[in-house]
Amino acid sequence: MSPSKGALPAPVPRTADGGTGVVRATGIGKRFDVGGGDFTALDGIALTVREGSFCSLIGPSGCGKSTLLRILSDVVPPTTGTVEIFGRSPAEARGESEFGFVFQDPVLLPWRTAQANVELPLQVTGVPKAERRERAAELLRLVGLEGFEKALPAKLSGGMARRVAIARALILKPRLLFLDEPFNGLDEIRRRQMNDELQRIWMSTGTTAVLVTHNVSEAVFLSDQVLVMGRGPGRVIAELDIDLPRPRTAETMLLPRFTEYERTLTALLTDAYAGAGL
């Protein structure tokens, strides 16, 4: 693994529409063995995430969003289908630290300071102390936690702990970030603040992002592309492009176009819930 990535990045494959796709999946299916029987969690999923874009996956609970994200990020293998990340297998892309992952729970080590938690992936890869200190401090500044370097996780608010988790996911300079409901459990105001922060971080790093969310406003606010998933089995039932200027702000959310996107997405989700018999 090479955090500094001296070699040239692998060429990104062109998609049919001429754009570049950093995440390309076709025919993805996933079956779980449950008590002797088979449960089909995902079936026939195809998707392309454009380079540098922000893509959200939204859908009813249990439709397989997290399972899909785990397949894309090489945590679990698909039963059928293929995934390419920057033109390589997820395992190869993972080996090259091409992507980072932010989980629902920030899972910080309680005995390590914010700085030491962020440094951890660099420590594991044997990067010298001075270099990892500098890089972690830089990232803590990026996520707005300057001055909290020495704080232990117990002293951080929920939003701050999530920022530490985002900084940690960025420390190996991934070109792609997977986020699985990272703001779950935060109140509405804090979630909006974190959405502002995430947009700023994403814009300043140029990273491609794939986010799992349940929240319609969050999906519209952050995304260039929203994939709506249905259930029984999990599949992509609609794709919505969000064309709003950036950076998006509180004022953006007052635009009639923003409200229109929210309405469209809510209607698609309502269909997804109806299809799932909910």
Ligand SMILES: Nc1ncnc2c1ncn2[C@@H]1O[C@H](COP(=O)(O)OP(=O)(O)OP(=O)(O)O)[C@@H](O)[C@H]1O
């Ligand atoms: N390891 C497993 N074994 C058996 N079934 C599983 C396993 N992992 C997930 N499932 C099932 O697959 C389906 C999809 O789960 P998943 O967690 O991916 O959905 P989700 O859309 O992310 O849900 P939520 O929005 O509630 O987090 C669910 O019915 C779940 O119970």
